[in-house]
Amino acid sequence: MFSNESRFSLQSDSRRTFIWRAPGTHYHQENTIERHRYGGAGWLVWGGIILGSRTDLHVQSVTMTGHIYRDVILEQHVRLFRGAMGAEFLFMDDNARPHRANIVDECLQSEDITRMDWPAYSPDLNPIEHVWDMLGRRIAARQPPPTYLPELRRALLDEWCNIPQDQIDNLILSMPRRCFGQDIIFGTILPVGEGEWLQELGGNNICFPDKNDGPIEILIRAEIAGKLKTRGIRLLAFRSCCDRN
Numbered sequence: 001m002f003s004n005e006s007r008f009s010l011q012s013d014s015r016r017t018f019i020w021r022a023p024g025t026h027y028h029q030e031n032t033i034e035r036h037r038y039g040g041a042g043w044l045v046w047g048g049i050i051l052g053s054r055t056d057l058h059v060q061s062v063t064m065t066g067h068i069y070r071d072v073i074l075e076q077h078v079r080l081f082r083g084a085m086g087a088e089f090l091f092m093d094d095n096a097r098p099h100r101a102n103i104v105d106e107c108l109q110s111e112d113i114t115r116m117d118w119p120a121y122s123p124d125l126n127p128i129e130h131v132w133d134m135l136g137r138r139i140a141a142r143q144p145p146p147t148y149l150p151e152l153r154r155a156l157l158d159e160w161c162n163i164p165q166d167q168i169d170n171l172i173l174s175m176p177r178r179c180f181g182q183d184i185i186f187g188t189i190l191p192v193g194e195g196e197w198l199q200e201l202g203g204n205n206i207c208f209p210d211k212n213d214g215p216i217e218i219l220i221r222a223e224i225a226g227k228l229k230t231r232g233i234r235l236l237a238f239r240s241c242c243d244r245n
Contacts, residue, residue, distance in 0.1 A: 001048045001081055002092045002172065003055075003073075005064055006132040008139065009042030010152055041149055045156060046073055049128050049168050050081065057160040059153055066101030074107050082113050092116040092126065127171035134163055 021031045044064060048055040055077045060068070082089045091113050093099045108115055138159040139146065146152040 001050045001055075001078065001089070002126050002128045003046065003048035003078070004094060004126055004128045004132075005044055005046045005096075006129075006135075007042055007044050008136065008152065008156060010146065010149065011042075043149070043153055043156060045160075046077075047128065047131070047160065048077060048081070049131060049172065050085075051169050051172055052165065053081075054160075054165070054168060055081065057157055059156060061149075064096070064098045066098045066103050069098045069101070070103050070107045074104065074111070074113075078113065079111050082111060087112075090114050090116050092118060094118055094126070125175070127168075127175065130171050131163065131168060134167065135159055138162065 021028075025031055043059045043061060045060075046058040046064070058072060058077065060072075062068075078091060082091075091108070093115070095118060098104070107113075135156065139152070139155050142155055142159075146155045
């Protein structure tokens with residue numbers, strides 16, 4: 001499951017409005033649009049997508065916290081999909097602070113939910129970002145547009161359900177191409193006394209659990225793979241990161 005949050009405001013922050021203007025008239029009143037710096041009032045939403053299905057859209061007015069993430073997102077949404085899909089269920093969320101709270105880790109462990117590694121500062125390959133774009137376009141196309149928060153909330157819930165599932169599935173199925181386009185691969189290595197050197201690489205190129213026996217799973221940029229091989233480190237079973245989902 002790919003998941004994430006996004007914010008939708010009554011005051012659109014879209015940059016897709018284009019006009020023709022004469023040279024030197026950039027700041028003329030007829031060529032400018034007033035915008036709120038932070039988008040005005042709105043809602044924070046969370047959703048999750050998998051092949052063939054999606055979660056209900058969760059809508060809230062407050063900032064996401066670790067407690068809300070555990071009690072609402074994990075308990076009321078993610079846990080149900082884990083129960084339906086069984087041990088093959090793999091959960092993806094990013095490294096936002098609420099997602100990495102201790103109470104969240106404890107909940108995932110207690111519910112036997114496997115989380116996909118998502119290294120910090122990695123290219124944003126999450127396909128749900130494109131779903132948020134679809135949702136925003138559908139909201140912007142509504143006539144008349146929402147002008148009050150309750151209207152925006154209803155519109156978000158309606159349009160989330162109206163996004164064709166085949167479009168979501170196509171985004172998920174595009175992951176192999178997207179991953180290879182970013183030159184990112186998963187794999188395993190066998191530790192051979194190179195722990196300190198691997199730790200040096202860990203900050204930017206390798207993500208692996210804290211253990212020193214048995215295979216170590218890594219997420220690594222492809223150009224680093226050659227350096228690992230030259231260090232005498234055995235590489236096993238490299239595959240696209242989307243093969244894990």
